[in-house]
Amino acid sequence: xxxxxxxxxxxxxxxxxxxxxxxxxxxxxxxxxxxxxxxxxxxxxxxxxxxxxxxxxxxxxxxxxxxxxxxxxxxxxxxxxxxxx
Numbered sequence: 001x002x003x004x005x006x007x008x009x010x011x012x013x014x015x016x017x018x019x020x021x022x023x024x025x026x027x028x029x030x031x032x033x034x035x036x037x038x039x040x041x042x043x044x045x046x047x048x049x050x051x052x053x054x055x056x057x058x059x060x061x062x063x064x065x066x067x068x069x070x071x072x073x074x075x076x077x078x079x080x081x082x083x084x085x
Contacts (some may be wrong), residue, residue, distance in 0.1 A: 022074040031070065038065040040076070050081045 021030050024040070037053060037060065053060045054077040055068060057066075070076070 022070050024076045024085050035070050036066050036069045052079045
């Protein structure tokens with residue numbers, strides 16, 4: 001519930017931009033908002049401690065997720081780590 005409120009508030013504070021397409025795990029998405037990689041990961045409800053993120057063919061460090069904004073034609077791959085035996 002808190003996450004929904006955070007995104008609701010963020011929508012009204014973020015300036016609209018033209019529609020931007022990006023690719024997440026090979027699937028095309030569109031947004032009209034300035035979103036960071038962290039926003040994207042949070043929106044799709046990934047477990048932050050169990051994933052590796054590739055941004056435009058480079059592994060992206062977690063400390064940079066809040067500073068990198070999704071832009072036109074970005075290619076983002078998220079690989080989750082699964083344990084088992």
